[in-house]
Amino acid sequence: MSFHSIEQAPARLNRSELAVPGSQPQMFQKAAECAADVIFLDLEDAVAPDEKEQARKNIIKALNEIDWGRKTMSVRINGLDTHYMYRDVVDVVEQAGQRLDLIMIPKVGTAADVYAVDMLVTQIEDAKGWTKRIGFEHIIETALGMQNVSDIAAASKRNESLHFGVADYAASTRARTTVIGGVNENYAVLTDPDPAGERQVHWGDMWHYALSRMVVAARANGLRPIDGPFGDFSDPDGFRAAAYRAAVLGCEGKWAIHPSQIALANEVMSPSDAEIARAQKILNAMAEAEAAGKGAVSLDGRLIDYASIRQAQVLVEKARQIAG
Ligand code: GLV
Ligand code: MG
Numbered sequence: 001m002s003f004h005s006i007e008q009a010p011a012r013l014n015r016s017e018l019a020v021p022g023s024q025p026q027m028f029q030k031a032a033e034c035a036a037d038v039i040f041l042d043l044e045d046a047v048a049p050d051e052k053e054q055a056r057k058n059i060i061k062a063l064n065e066i067d068w069g070r071k072t073m074s075v076r077i078n079g080l081d082t083h084y085m086y087r088d089v090v091d092v093v094e095q096a097g098q099r100l101d102l103i104m105i106p107k108v109g110t111a112a113d114v115y116a117v118d119m120l121v122t123q124i125e126d127a128k129g130w131t132k133r134i135g136f137e138h139i140i141e142t143a144l145g146m147q148n149v150s151d152i153a154a155a156s157k158r159n160e161s162l163h164f165g166v167a168d169y170a171a172s173t174r175a176r177t178t179v180i181g182g183v184n185e186n187y188a189v190l191t192d193p194d195p196a197g198e199r200q201v202h203w204g205d206m207w208h209y210a211l212s213r214m215v216v217a218a219r220a221n222g223l224r225p226i227d228g229p230f231g232d233f234s235d236p237d238g239f240r241a242a243a244y245r246a247a248v249l250g251c252e253g254k255w256a257i258h259p260s261q262i263a264l265a266n267e268v269m270s271p272s273d274a275e276i277a278r279a280q281k282i283l284n285a286m287a288e289a290e291a292a293g294k295g296a297v298s299l300d301g302r303l304i305d306y307a308s309i310r311q312a313q314v315l316v317e318k319a320r321q322i323a324g
Helices: 025-032 049-065 085-096 111-128 143-147 149-153 166-173 208-220 236-249 260-269 273-291 306-323
Strands: 016-021 038-042 072-076 102-105 135-140 159-164 188-190 201-203 224-227 253-256 297-299 302-304
Touching: 016 025, 016 260, 025 038, 025 049, 038 049, 038 102, 049 072, 049 085, 085 102, 085 111, 102 111, 102 159, 111 135, 111 149, 135 143, 135 149, 143 149, 143 166, 143 208, 149 159, 149 208, 159 208, 208 224, 208 236, 224 236, 236 253, 236 260, 253 260, 273 297, 273 302, 273 306
Parallel strands: 016 038, 016 253, 038 072, 072 102, 102 135, 135 159, 159 224, 224 253
Antiparallel strands: 188 201, 297 302
16 A cells, blocks of 8 residues: 555445436425435526526525435535636635535536635534535546546535536537437447457447546545436436446446436446345454464365455445444
């Protein structure tokens, strides 16, 4: 290990994160009762310009009046390039900051963007005399944000998670894509001809680099990497495949832009019973080896290295959070 120790963001379940437009208050109660770990009430792209003010009021009322249970509550503010953003922060934090866990900053481009919001939120919390600190989630969804992702990840003690916003990222990089978070048949490899002269087309994951890059920046700074939206909510298999790709790379959650995607995200992002049992077996073997004063840990005739033990600890801790 490096001498540099990585401080971990507060441990929160973030398997599914439901997007709820702030302009649709009739959806709030159902959202409060759903199985999502995190809900973000949106003031940004799901809300038309002439509805922004009313959406802000709806969100403040909802945070104060609805019983959201143990859900982690977030608000997606407007971007720092809009004149809505300062009032999103001031009004929502001043009037509903005590039930707000996180602020989601869209299209974050530089560490200075994070600094600016941090300054504003800090002043409000201090003026109110609150000791609870609201955390930040950042959407990495522009070429600038991706270029500066490491600086953004390190920019504030409030940072908790990085989210891959594939829709805006595609727009920003001018990637050729049609379905949000989907793949493109032209991003493929052609195999060499087989003995019969046949060639196969293997579709690739055009988001692999971007998501991996973000995962590294998140983990190197103790933050949760979260995969963003999958647009076609009539395609659960496509959603599941995208979520598994993200999970395999290290993401611990995925957005749901439709209630039907919550259960899918929870399913993919939860360790399976077999994984938990195996991890527990590894930890038991470690405890037995320690008790017997042995340096090496073995299980089922195989040596267990310390990397496997650390993975097992993470998994068992996640299972404990889910159960709890
Ligand atoms: C999310 O905001 C996205 O642009 O994908
Ligand atoms: Mg976006």
